[in-house]
Amino acid sequence: MKKAVTLLVLVFIFFTASSQRNKIDSLKAVLNKAAIDTIKYETLHQLGILYALSHPDSSIAFEQPALLLAQKNNWVNNQARSLNNMASFYTLIGDYANSLQCYFKAVQSYERVGNTIGIIKINLNIGLTYSDKGENQQALSYFKQALKKLQQYAPPRELDDKYRQLKVSVLSTTGLTYLFLHKLDSAEYYTMAAYQYALTIKNYNKMGEILIGLGDLESTKGNRKEALKYYYKAIFAYKTFDDERGEGQALMAIGDVYRIYKQRDSAIYYTQKALDIAIVGHFQQNALYAADSLSRYYAGAHNIPQAFKYFKLATTLKDSIYSQEKVKRFLTIGFNEKQRQQELEAAKVQAQNKLRTYILSGGLGVLLLLAVIFWFNGKQRQKANKLLRKQKTEIEMAMSQLKLTQNQLIQSAKMASLGELTAGIAHEIQNPLNFVNNFSEVNKELLIEMKEEIDKGDLEEIRSIANDLIENEEKINHHGKRADFIVKGMLQHSRTSTGERQLTNINTLAEEFFKLSYQGLRAKDKAFNSEMVIYLDPNLPKPNVVQQDIGRVLLNLFNNAFYAVNQKAKTAGDDYKPEVILTTLSENGSLLIKVKDNGVGIPDAIKEKILQPFFTTKPTGEGTGLGLSLSYDILVKGHNGALDINSKEGEGSEFIVKLPLN
16 A cells, blocks of 8 residues: 555656746746846746755855845845755755755744744754754754654744655654664654655655655664665656656665675666766765765676775765864854754853843842831841842852853853864874874784785794784874874863863973964965974973863963964964974973974064953954963962063063972
8 A cells, every 4th residue: 555655746746847847948038038026036946946956056056146236225034044055955956054054044044033833943944954964863853853843833824834844854864863763763764754644744855855765764673675665766766856866866775785796787777877977966964975885796796897986986075074174164163053942042042041030139128218117126127137148148149050051151262262172183193093004004014924924834924924913013002192182182182171180291281282283274374384493301390280181281382372473374474484482491499391492473562461361363263362361370379480571572582381390
């Protein structure tokens, strides 16, 4: 019965969608003649939608001028519509940072006009973006938000159709995400709910993704013949609506099934078709998956040239989609949106606190008046005193809350510096990982040779190979520890300080953060270069310090030094050579760490202010003004140390950290 119903659905889809293919030419003709902004906007918007499933880059080209028209005329709902569509198009081509940024802007526009359906749709699409990135738990949280809002919302009659379509999409994507998380019962519940609901309301444009979800369920259960039937039906549904991206996903799913059946030729055939579609349509994520699969298929068939060809293509696509800058921007945009939501919540709390303060003030006035009237009444005086004590307790609680908020702001600043550190760590950790990978490959070849020599009985050659293996393993161990140190340093930097002290090798700590700070700035500005001079005292004692706190201090000082020389390089002549010098030494019972630069220096007028919280000389958005203030507190209040500053405007600065050795 289910097969017959599905067949009827696919036949109906074909006839209902066939007219869509003739719309593009007629819309272009309308656009050429349009003289009114409303007609231009709607035509551009519809063209963007029609191109989305086959050429998303063309969709962006149509939707951008539509967005400009909406902004020019202050059409808030249309701005959100265009931003939502552009975000979807960016997702299709693998530009997740721009996608996320557009979605969050669209949410803000819909919030301004109270468009609940729009907000639900954006939550769904943000979840899909995180799902494309493989962050399924994060995606599921957005799908649950969308589902919760759908259940709470009673749409007016004119929005019934949009509401029903959204419900199909949310149920379908929730089921697929549960499948990715290997929760089969939940996956089957939501996917079948989406299928039944789509049949009930005759909404077939999402039938392709639902059929893929059903196929994935059957494949996971081991019913691969049933899975193939669903995938072929999904291809028919996607072709009917000219959804080339979905067609490619169905083809890849078929290829995966044939791989499990060990039918490599069929797996390669379907995966190659999926790759061809992805390349023509600029579907970067699909292309990456298909190229990676083909590389593995050909490697299994020992066809090294073809395997290398597709490995190279997959590597290029991965570098494009997951470049350091894009990943960092993606994380920053997500972090900024969370911060915006926290600020909105804080604003609500502040408004409530203000109202409470006004009420308390009014109550105090009344009580003072009563105190005057009943001056000689001891009972009333006791009540007034009791109220005053209560008010004092509330004020003390408010002060505690303010202090907690300040601590949270400081932690946010620390996390911001962690974001700057990430790019440098990614660059620094690549070198030891390359060494580990290369020596592992060499050891594999040596072991093969050793097996051959064992068969020959050549003991001398076996001993020689064994010695080579021992040397290589020592190198792997050395570079593995190097990568481990970098990762542990990042984890320590990200943790909230526990206040536990330990004997610390300051030379190693300072040198690592020096390199990571430089690479972090290089990741943001490829044109930046600076000489890094290091003078480390080899006999430097190990002080007893809170390691992650001292690491934060050093990172702040290095970031400021590189920023100063970079600013000077932008205006100085060709003779100027940026230089930052790191020096460590012990002197008079103290350990000294000196960070010297030949940058822009500090003007005399602001030298007394630079250690004040929130004071910064950087442009808006580039600095929090907390770095030096936090560093001073860590050194002076936390370690009984000192932070001295020597600077001359236009010539450079020197920051000297003093830590007591006893």
